[in-house]
Amino acid sequence: MTHAEDILARVGQIPPLPGTVVKLVNVLNDPDSTVNDIVETVKYDQAVTSQMLRLCNSAFFGLSREVHSLNDAMRYLGTVKVLQMVMAVHSNALLAREQAGYGLEPGVLWRHSVAVALAASAFAERINLKNVSLAFTAGLLHDIGKVVLNQYVADAFTEIVQRVTTNRISFSEAEQQVLGFSHEEIGAMVAEKWQLPESIIHCIRYSHEPDRLSPPDGLVDTVYLADCICMLLGVGLGTDGLCYRAEESVMKRHGLNEIDLEIIGAQMMTELKRVEQIFADTSKTSIQAHSVVR
Numbered sequence: 001m002t003h004a005e006d007i008l009a010r011v012g013q014i015p016p017l018p019g020t021v022v023k024l025v026n027v028l029n030d031p032d033s034t035v036n037d038i039v040e041t042v043k044y045d046q047a048v049t050s051q052m053l054r055l056c057n058s059a060f061f062g063l064s065r066e067v068h069s070l071n072d073a074m075r076y077l078g079t080v081k082v083l084q085m086v087m088a089v090h091s092n093a094l095l096a097r098e099q100a101g102y103g104l105e106p107g108v109l110w111r112h113s114v115a116v117a118l119a120a121s122a123f124a125e126r127i128n129l130k131n132v133s134l135a136f137t138a139g140l141l142h143d144i145g146k147v148v149l150n151q152y153v154a155d156a157f158t159e160i161v162q163r164v165t166t167n168r169i170s171f172s173e174a175e176q177q178v179l180g181f182s183h184e185e186i187g188a189m190v191a192e193k194w195q196l197p198e199s200i201i202h203c204i205r206y207s208h209e210p211d212r213l214s215p216p217d218g219l220v221d222t223v224y225l226a227d228c229i230c231m232l233l234g235v236g237l238g239t240d241g242l243c244y245r246a247e248e249s250v251m252k253r254h255g256l257n258e259i260d261l262e263i264i265g266a267q268m269m270t271e272l273k274r275v276e277q278i279f280a281d282t283s284k285t286s287i288q289a290h291s292v293v294r
Contacts, residue, residue, distance in 0.1 A: 101153030112236020119226035145187030
């Protein structure tokens with residue numbers, strides 16, 4: 001079996017996203033959806049609901065009263081914040097593993113993905129995109145292809161890096177030449193398998209090359225810019241992270257400048273620390289609860 005055939009077989013073995021998440025993403029992609037639609041999508045999933053309530057009631061938020069329902073959570077924290085946490089919860093198990101082929105220790109890919117999601121949301125607000133939550137989801141999943149290609153990149157790492165150095169091409173281009181696919185292409189295939197909206201599939205496929213799209217796609221641009229910011233700030237910087245800056249063409253079409261990038265970068269780092277603290281708090285609570293039960 002060739003590399004390409006083996007890789008495609010691995011795509012088929014990727015476990016499906018939970019049905020709740022797929023429904024939620026599609027609800028978010030519908031501009032006519034309401035808060036009630038969102039609650040109806042999530043509330044029958046006991047695992048999601050219990051985890052969300054545990055997160056909302058963590059010491060970090062310090063709410064004056066205990067949250068007992070998703071409606072309460074949205075009322076106190078806001079719809080966008082709650083939806084971001086739902087997606088972060090579901091992506092943790094998939095993205096938190098070590099990705100040795102990319103030089104990423106356990107948890108680093110998840111941290112980078114959350115950071116990109118947060119920055120993409122900020123960019124979406126800055127350029128007045130209608131659906132900030134969709135930008136968050138697209139950012140969170142933009143590197144999902146690395147989960148499939150990890151082992152193949154590890155096996156062919158020397159050859160890939162040699163092509164990057166000798167031919168002065170990107171890591172993704174070298175992946176494509178050596179393995180037959182880049183992680184963006186594989187990620188898009190995974191998203192198609194999960195039956196995610198075309199807008200998110202586009203974000204994954206063109207997350208490093210937004211100028212390939214004609215006409216340009218604002219949602220893709222937000223994920224691209226967010227990834228650039230995170231790489232430049234060293235958040236989740238693996239062996240594939242080259243020192244690059246955001247293309248002027250992308251920034252120009254949205255009226256952005258270096259100061260905008262600095263502001264959004266600082267905002268993202270603050271929010272990332274908040275998310276990490278929330279998950280740390282709930283993990284400690286779960287461990288303590290388990291110890292009491294025993």
